[in-house]
Amino acid sequence: MPDTRTIDFFFDIGSSYSYLAATQMARISQETGLPVRFRPFLLGGVFKATGNDMPAKLPAKARYMLEDMTRWAGDYGIPFQLNSRFPLSTLRTQRALCAAERLDATKLPAFALALFHTFWAEDGDPTNDAEIAKAATQAGLDPAPLIASIDAPETKDLLRANTDEAVARGAFGAPAIYVGDMMFWGNDRLDLLVRSVRRTA
Amino acid sequence: MPDTRTIDFFFDIGSSYSYLAATQMARISQETGLPVRFRPFLLGGVFKATGNDMPAKLPAKARYMLEDMTRWAGDYGIPFQLNSRFPLSTLRTQRALCAAERLDATKLPAFALALFHTFWAEDGDPTNDAEIAKAATQAGLDPAPLIASIDAPETKDLLRANTDEAVARGAFGAPAIYVGDMMFWGNDRLDLLVRSVRRTA
Numbered sequence: 001m002p003d004t005r006t007i008d009f010f011f012d013i014g015s016s017y018s019y020l021a022a023t024q025m026a027r028i029s030q031e032t033g034l035p036v037r038f039r040p041f042l043l044g045g046v047f048k049a050t051g052n053d054m055p056a057k058l059p060a061k062a063r064y065m066l067e068d069m070t071r072w073a074g075d076y077g078i079p080f081q082l083n084s085r086f087p088l089s090t091l092r093t094q095r096a097l098c099a100a101e102r103l104d105a106t107k108l109p110a111f112a113l114a115l116f117h118t119f120w121a122e123d124g125d126p127t128n129d130a131e132i133a134k135a136a137t138q139a140g141l142d143p144a145p146l147i148a149s150i151d152a153p154e155t156k157d158l159l160r161a162n163t164d165e166a167v168a169r170g171a172f173g174a175p176a177i178y179v180g181d182m183m184f185w186g187n188d189r190l191d192l193l194v195r196s197v198r199r200t201a
Numbered sequence: 202m203p204d205t206r207t208i209d210f211f212f213d214i215g216s217s218y219s220y221l222a223a224t225q226m227a228r229i230s231q232e233t234g235l236p237v238r239f240r241p242f243l244l245g246g247v248f249k250a251t252g253n254d255m256p257a258k259l260p261a262k263a264r265y266m267l268e269d270m271t272r273w274a275g276d277y278g279i280p281f282q283l284n285s286r287f288p289l290s291t292l293r294t295q296r297a298l299c300a301a302e303r304l305d306a307t308k309l310p311a312f313a314l315a316l317f318h319t320f321w322a323e324d325g326d327p328t329n330d331a332e333i334a335k336a337a338t339q340a341g342l343d344p345a346p347l348i349a350s351i352d353a354p355e356t357k358d359l360l361r362a363n364t365d366e367a368v369a370r371g372a373f374g375a376p377a378i379y380v381g382d383m384m385f386w387g388n389d390r391l392d393l394l395v396r397s398v399r400r401t402a
């Protein structure tokens with residue numbers, strides 16, 4: 001039975017709507033009274049497991065998504081620019097996040113937000129060890145042991161386990177957010193999540 | 202230059218998220234201070250023109266969409282059940298809406314809401330002339346001339362023109378909602394639309 005008193009936030013640094021949602025998680029936690037657990041997963045693995053594909057492959061949809069992202073960023077008051085590397089394979093980044101989860105899970109949200117900023121605001125490369133180290137330092141994590149454990153079997157296992165858990169709970173895209181058995185897909189479900197938690201509380 | 206003082210609401214009766222959004226349009230008009238113009242289009246034509254496809258073809262997505270629809274309906278306080286005919290070719294229904302637009306556009310929103318209710322609340326068939334006549338009567342439209350003009354060339358032309366206009370303005374799905382050059386896709390963008398209109402007013 002999934003925990004109904006925690007919000008599980010599955011995300012990938014390469015997902016623009018994960019970025020938007022990640023910046024709102026402190027507010028969502030406050031508005032629901034529930035803790036948010038940041039859960040790094042591999043969006044590419046979710047696509048593979050479910051037969052889904054990049055939404056931005058359709059030209060009309062890609063154009064709209066850029067307009068939509070820009071509008072949400074303005075609405076939230078956060079910086080946004082489409083990264084010149086997009087779409088990017090984020091395997092190393094997502095493993096670095098799992099390494100951080102293993103070393104000190106309390107620093108994971110700040111580390112994730114720093115890496116989101118690298119990719120979605122600074123046109124940086126979040127798979128690069130220098131950028132990973134910089135984000136770790138910003139989040140109060142010691143970069144050396146973190147980078148050393150990116151390729152550890154336990155780190156790889158954690159990323160696989162997180163991805164498998166999200167797929168088992170119904171994920172087919174990112175962000176995938178759960179409160180117990182309730183699934184919410186996307187940044188655009190955050191206010192509905194808050195209202196649903198309040199109604200079922 | 203598109204009219205920035207009107208909300209253009211392009212919808213198809215066969216689209217569940219069009220149904221959700223349609224029930225909120227009176228509120229959105231009130232919250233923005235802008236009139237909403239109901240614009241029947243053919244979602245199948247939009248898919249064809251843009252290379253898009255039914256979102257519910259992915260099993261994991263179909264499961265989530267049913268959960269999501271049920272949740273939104275509860276949130277809005279409106280009835281919802283998945284129609285046993287879904288997905289349905291709505292060509293005749295969308296032409297009937299265009300016939301209504303030609304006969305008396307002021308009755309179009311009520312007529313559309315009645316047809317949405319037939320399909321998404323009563324498991325009825327909105328392509329059936331008896332159901333079309335019933336919905337017309339509910340909306341204060343005389344059913345006989347309406348049904349007689351469903352197959353008129355001018356009615357068919359209007360449906361094609363509405364669909365072409367939406368595609369030209371960027372649509373690839375439904376509902377597609379426009380305020381001037383701003384495009385909003387989906388029921389889940391209504392609150393963002395309100396905030397965006399207020400910000401740019």
